Amino acid sequence: MPLENGNKKRRLMHTRSVECEGFLRDDGLWEVEAWLRDTKPFTQRADRFRGELKPGALVHDIGLRLAIDDGMTIREAQAMMRATPYPTCTEVEPILQHLIGERIGPGWRKTVRRKIGRLETCTHLMELLGPAVTTLYQTMSYGRNPDGRDTLENQQNSGERPFFIGGCHSWRTDGPDRIPVNLGGHPQT
Numbered sequence: 001m002p003l004e005n006g007n008k009k010r011r012l013m014h015t016r017s018v019e020c021e022g023f024l025r026d027d028g029l030w031e032v033e034a035w036l037r038d039t040k041p042f043t044q045r046a047d048r049f050r051g052e053l054k055p056g057a058l059v060h061d062i063g064l065r066l067a068i069d070d071g072m073t074i075r076e077a078q079a080m081m082r083a084t085p086y087p088t089c090t091e092v093e094p095i096l097q098h099l100i101g102e103r104i105g106p107g108w109r110k111t112v113r114r115k116i117g118r119l120e121t122c123t124h125l126m127e128l129l130g131p132a133v134t135t136l137y138q139t140m141s142y143g144r145n146p147d148g149r150d151t152l153e154n155q156q157n158s159g160e161r162p163f164f165i166g167g168c169h170s171w172r173t174d175g176p177d178r179i180p181v182n183l184g185g186h187p188q189t
Contacts, residue, residue: 015039020131022139029067029075030140034132036062036124049086058083062124064096064132072104072136079125095121104133 061083067076077096
């Protein structure tokens with residue numbers, strides 16, 4: 001169901017879809033695969049690289065894969081540029097390897113900017129890192145054996161501050177609906 005727009009008529013001009021899937025691998029690493037796909041609902045005029053694109057043809061089909069350990073350190077990184085506007089776009093596929101050994105956490109975006117220069121990469125690939133990383137957090141949130149477990153309950157019983165506290169409006173530390181978290185018998189504030 002679309003958002004309310006006051007019943008104004010509109011014409012679809014572009015669709016971007018981002019799809020992310022998170023996995024726990026047999027070797028113990030956590031993995032995310034993320035794809036960004038752009039399409040147009042009309043024929044795009046021919047260009048010298050790809051020719052005419054029919055309605056629904058992929059303008060961008062860009063993917064990435066990250067594998068991390070329990071400490072959020074990147075162990076593997078890969079990019080794939082299956083559909084791009086220019087042949088040179090595929091030259092950036094190896095760039096994510098610069099992130100191997102880096103830890104995802106506070107300062108992550110600054111680390112990415114330091115390790116990968118703006119002109120060394122693709123804007124779309126860098127945009128895809130955001131949803132990929134948040135998907136990793138969601139993937140890990142129930143632990144290795146998630147069946148029948150409740151994330152908050154397990155976080156409360158772990159004796160450590162849950163990773164999501166202070167991460168958004170609902171989980172701010174001073175929120176009125178804040179669920180108390182006990183760490184060693186002391187309320188968490």
